[in-house]
Amino acid sequence: MASATGSARAQLIAIGEDQTLFNWATDMAQDYVDDFIAIEGHRADVNYRVAACARPFEVTWEHHYDAVRAVNANDAYLDHVRRWDAEHGAQMVLANEPNSFFGLAALHSRNDGRTTEEQRRVLEQVGPSALSAIRLQRALEHRGAEMLRNSLEAMRNAAILLDSTGRVCAVTPAAEALLGSETVQVRSGTLRAMRPDVDASLQNIIGSALDNRKPTSELWLRTVRGPTLLEAFTLPRQDWAFGFAPRVIVTMKSPLGLSGAHPDRLGAAFGLTRAEGEIVSLLVQGHSRQQIATIRGVSVQTVASQLRTIFVKCDVNREAELVSIARAVIEMAAG
Known part of the structure; x- marks a missing residue:
């Protein structure tokens, strides 16, 4: 798409609740993504591209960017796009859902100049195919989570699967039996503990597993029924994924995990x-x-x-x- 639209780079981005899930641009270093996250580039009050978004499959371009920047020019984002030579371009919203946003963009450098009508027409034609590919990838990732959950369930493992953002994507029946106020609970899609000190430790081991700082971390919980061991295991990272596939397995083991009889x-x-x-x-x-x-x-x-x-x-x-x-x-x- 980059070459077809005369662009230095093409970009596919997925933005979820409060954070970037996926940001992939051709011929762009990982530092670009890190820089984007650091300035909170997903926010409309920071990123003029996000602020200029229209309805799905409607193309917006420099004309719309200029209008946003005339009202609110964010220096952090301007520095970001100028540092990476991607100030100009055109974009299209592919899907705008309650918890996720998908967009496709042509990023133009100074040498590329501003987009032409023909280049924007190409972007418009590519959009539906890109959305079909996204839907297929999402289905595969969710299917992968279901298959892993079924495997763990078949082995009677008490396991909770977390995606790359730390949100719960599956819970086995054995784990459901161990959830509670004395151990851990799933609240608003995340795994939490009632006691603040225990929750801090829980979030620490989950964070370590998500960042792959410690491939395996454990936490002992003391309850009136006896101790329960939580272990967080990091799953292999996929090079191309939107973040819905399982990233961490949290297992629970308790003396009363099986029937007391x-x-x-x-x-x-x-x-x-x-x-x-x-x-x-x-x-x-x-x-x-x-x-x-x-x-x-x-x-x-x-x-x-x-x-x-x-x-x-x-x-x-x-x-x-x-x-x-x-x-x-x-x-x-x-x-």
């Missing part, structure tokens, strides 16, 4: 003590030996010793075997 059922099935049944139940939920020791208030050596006894009683040699047959028993009991 399961330790007794496991004990009855394998001839285990109550304590041994609880250890197997925790293993099934995905807890490590160290985590089980923390939950039960004993040493890792004590857990290892108990597991050796459990292996003998269950006639297995490895934890994976133990978890597999324990899951089968739980499923039989649930059926």
Whole structure:
């Protein structure tokens, strides 16, 4: 599109609630996007291009930019576009929805000059095809979130999926069972904790995962029902995505994540003590030996010793075997 409109660069932008979701321009360094975010270039009172936006598929250009700038010329944005040599051009709104905005633009440099009527006509013709491509990409990203949620659900994982903006895009049934005022809640599309200090820690581990500062972060929550472990895992970043695909998985593990009767059922099935049944139940939920020791208030050596006894009683040699047959028993009991 850039060459067809005589433009130094073509730009596709998606702006969501309070922040830029996606800003891609041909032949433009990442510093451009960082600079745009730093000056809050998504705001109409900052960016004359945003202020000049019209209805979907209506082209606006320098004539409209001039009118906005005559009333309110924002120095920060003017410095930005002049620094990146993209002051002129034309644009089109592709979609303007409650939580997201999509636009296509031809960015002209000083050498390109102001757009011509023919160049703007090309932009007008390209718009519908660009919107079709956006809708397909969004569908693929949402489908990816659904597929991942279904996989986690099938494995009975208590998991919450967050997109690149930190908003919740999926919650498994097992996680829904653990949500509450003592743990965490989904409020206005975000994951929050009731206590301010806990919420600050929660937002910190989510932020670390989103920024990939720490690929895995954990937070212990203390409740009257016992401790619950939250872990945030960073998913691989996609080079071309609008931000709706899952970016972070937050898992929840609790001693009561499974029914309180399961330790007794496991004990009855394998001839285990109550304590041994609880250890197997925790293993099934995905807890490590160290985590089980923390939950039960004993040493890792004590857990290892108990597991050796459990292996003998269950006639297995490895934890994976133990978890597999324990899951089968739980499923039989649930059926």
